[in-house]
Amino acid sequence: MNARNEALIPHIAVITDVRLDTPDIKTFRVVTPDGKKAFDHRPGQCAMLSIPGVGEAMFSITSSPTNTEYMEFSIKKCGCVTEWLHQAEVGQQITIRGPYGNPFPVDTEFAGKNLLFIAGGVALAPLRSVINYVRHYKDRYGKIDIVYGARSKEDLLQYKEIMEEWVNDEGVTVHLTIDREQPEWDGHVGFVPNYVKELGFDTDKTVILCGPPIMIKFTLAGLTELGFEKKQVYTTLELKMKCAIGKCGRCNVGSKYVCKDGPVFRLDELDELPNEY
């Protein structure tokens, strides 16, 4: 029996780089022991990472599929597995399996559209793979706007990449905001939902929205005021998972399993499901 083809049996991988992004988020670069990318994925898909003896958990793949050398995961310290990962050093082996879930429809529904990304805090992690994918294939899309907010400047994920790459791209506009004033910040101050309303976007955009539930709720209210419809808005969900293949039974929202029917949902699809996420 070829163990490598089995759904629940992971591959060994190795951490080749650890970057402290914010006080509680680190970005890990992961490859196979012989230095290759563990598997191909599509923007928005996830992978199960584990440290034997500690546990296994689902993480969004934050690097773009256009990166053919390695995968990256931006991980916030908030539980057993993530705390362990945060103390891991370069050279540490872990296990990986995936990719899981449906990706954002980057080559179908998104094609030719103006895109508006809205993220709060660590929620930039799942959107970064989409953002870098559409930046890579920029001629396939219209204008790209990115609204991103965090508690403080230090809490902005991928700040270096945003300032050195994203803001310099033609056709890409980045709107950053932080919750409270701070000395070395001359950008916008305020919560993401209000900022989106202030910016007053045209409704010709497809929206990709991810953040804490409260941010999604108020941002959506703001978007509705601006005239956006739910079928224009995509998001990605996260629930407790064990198997990642729709069998262990815990990540369902109504009849849908986030691991295999999601994690990407359009908001009008979510409206047809119970509010249990």
Place this chain on the structure above:
Amino acid sequence: MFKCSMESLNSVFAKISANAELYIPADNCDGKAVYTKWAEGVELSNQLNTVKSPKDFFFPQVEDMMAFKVEGKNIELIDIRKAQEDFVVFGVRACDVKAFEVLDNVFLVDPVDSYYAERREHGIIISVACGRPSETCFCQTFGIDAANPGGDITVWYADGNAYWQSNTEKGEKLLASLGLESCDSAAVDAEKAKIANIMKKLPLAELKADAFGGGKTMELFNRPEWKALSESCLGCGTCTFVCPTCQCYDVKEFNTGKGVVRFRCWDSCMYSDFTKCAHGNPRLSQVERFRQRFMHKLVYYPENNNGLFGCVGCGRCLAKCPISMNIVKVMKTLGGNA
């Protein structure tokens, strides 16, 4: 069709177990029927059904999946699975046979759960028709026929004999090897008619599932009755552990001192930490957890499986729930019938 006398059943068991491990329902020291490996002296239970369902044969309560050797920063993955031998389970009732189909739709769909598939492939199911269905039985609500239980081979008990009929290639091969006496189906036809007659008179004979099924999520999810129905639920999970179709599992690890073993074990949506994750819990109270269990059986599962219900009416949860809450009460309250 073949037959043997009830007295010679034991010698048939001996024949079967010469080639494969055979499990039959037998009473344990507490007088409870449990599937027991047959050996000379193990007696077939007279009880209608076993306390736990036979799902353990394919989806064990606890199962080691793989091992890891951890040395410094390095990890070695060790495949600890052993080749599965053929085995035979005798005495499975119609409800529990149907439950395998419910589980197959979960574990055998792509991506296939190879642990389950391997056991399913090597297991032979010999069902037994229910000559004495009980007052907690409601398999007929879900279109299951207690007189024709299916499986690889079906057995009927009638006028002091056991009648055997194969339903699959696997069953045919096994039955042919037993050297039983060939016979007509007259006694079995009479037995089936007798069972059908009893089924009509069961207290839950009129229970209907019409109010449930795919597409009813929003209609049923927000019903106010969930609160009163779940109020006394202890969250003990007994219903999920005796249930032949509950398939939720947890994945855990333990350090043996020589390495790490990753195993899975049954879990229950009735437990408070089932959906708890770092950012919170979408099912904070027992109302939500209780609702999830019944919505899954009666709405979500049929929605994803062409209308097949996730309950087979075995009645175990009716008999075992410490507060006497159960799926029948839920169906009667929400479905407004019987």
